[in-house]
Amino acid sequence: MPSDQAADKNRNTLTSEYLTFTLGEEEYGIDILKVQEIRGYDTVTHIANAPDFIKGVINLRGVIVPIVDMRIKFKAGEPTYHEFTVVIIMNVLERVIGMVVDGVSDVVALAPEQIKPAPEMGAALDTDYITGLGTINEQMLILVDIEKLMSSDEMQIIDHTN
Secondary structure, rough: HHHOOOOOHHHHHOOEEEEEEEEEEEEEEEEEHHHHEEEEOOOOOOOOOOOOOEEEEEEOOOOEEEEEHHHHHHOOOOOOOOOOOOOEEEEOOOOEEEEOOEEEEEEEEEHHHHHHHEEEEOOOOOOOOOEEEEEOOEEEEEEHHHHHHHHHOOOOOOOOOO
């Protein structure tokens, strides 16, 4: 019987925890270890010539934090800002970045067998930042590699020369 307990313990250590959030009708998940805090959406200081999805910056306890609206980035409908709109503050590649989402749902643990590989979509859709699709109670969860997404050339948030 001790070997069964060891197997259960190994299975538990293989699970990964994700913070789940919504954008439009879709549910997404990011590695919980990247999340620093969750806060309500507040006014931002706009930066001239920034891409549409970069809403601007905020001063978070002395740190200037770029704010990315994921609804615009993922083309998930017209963004509206209300009491449920939140900003997920994350530590990504030694930078603090804020991500605007429609709402935060939960923290879920996924075992490897609950995660399927991301589908190949060809050149029409960039899925490099999607690590897979998780399933929880018949619900699909799009798992995002937030470091890969935020460090992409198109995002222009993280300088690759560091």
